[in-house]
Amino acid sequence: MSDVTEQGDIGLFDAIYTMRAIRRFKPDPVPDALLRKVIEAAGQAPSGGNRQPWRWIVIRSAEGKRMVSDLVKQANAKAAEARAAGQDRRPAPTPAAAPGADFAESLASVPVIVIACAQAPVSQGPWSVGPFGQTFPGVENLLLAARGVGLGGCITTGFRWMAAEFKERLGLPDDVEPTCLIPLGYPLGADGERHGPKMRRPIEELAHEERWGGAISF
Template sequence: MSIVYKRRSIRKYQKKDVPDELVKEVIRAAMHAPSACNQQPWHFVVIRDAETRKKVAEIHPHAKMILEAPVAILVCGDPSLEKCKGFWVQDCSAAVENLLLRAAELGLGAVWCGVYPREDRVKSFQKLLGIPEHVIPFALVPMGYPAEQPTPEDRFKPERIHYEKW
């Protein structure tokens, strides 16, 4: 079965560190995502510090699992790097999906926690992590070795497919 079908959002993690090499590998996969005009408008902030993770859990109401995760990656978009204006959100979305799939291939668990377009979250992450004002925190991905194994589920819905016209 393809990793596309096996990947699940993991919110519980073992008390085991994730080596830097694996963190770099999932970011490498993220950087291989397609992007409009090959603009690659992304930046990544690796978060390991326990105090910083506590502050992140206070900022983001749906990211409490970061307290258990040994590492999190904040994917940010930089509109100043755009060649094709307006596509940074799609580009960063593709990067996050690549990151999630590579993490699953490596035996890691991860979950996508949205930051953008919630202005309060964007500003709070910029302040907490010293992110320049023109760089937009897009998605937080807590990651670690899974302490849960959700079963794959079939999400295929043929009624959502339209051929030629609606």
């Protein structure tokens, strides 16, 4: 394991309680050693049967980032069409998502884009969701490690409207599926675009004891 760090390693709970979704970045490149460190940390996540189904596509070239940006724009357009047609019944984006309005365009200039993928047999019946979901502990490891060395990032899955096109452009085999996209870089530092304390719902609104609606006693 590399011991490279950009800032003194912070405690785990400090990282958890101060890590924000970062979508705006300084133009400074991410050093190879730091990039390797956070990807290595991602691979330390647990997985069922230690299968380690995650795979990481790391994009740093201008051509690659422009390709991702263009496909995300197309995915956003598809999502808007589906919402207008009543085919996408998810809640409309909240005001908190407003900073992501220009997100697709900004992907062309972020320092690094990491595309998390799951590798698993093409057909697993009811277990197909397993490898897909098991990539996310690795993604969280990656983001916490990034926080620990002064970087930032966020998870986005909207590109899945163009998943087939992503697979083709990235040369992914049939048994590899892209699960989420993570831009990485140094936080720009504007309001709401830096790590720090954040507002979250109290646990009493989120946790239930024994069954749904049961008030917690801890």
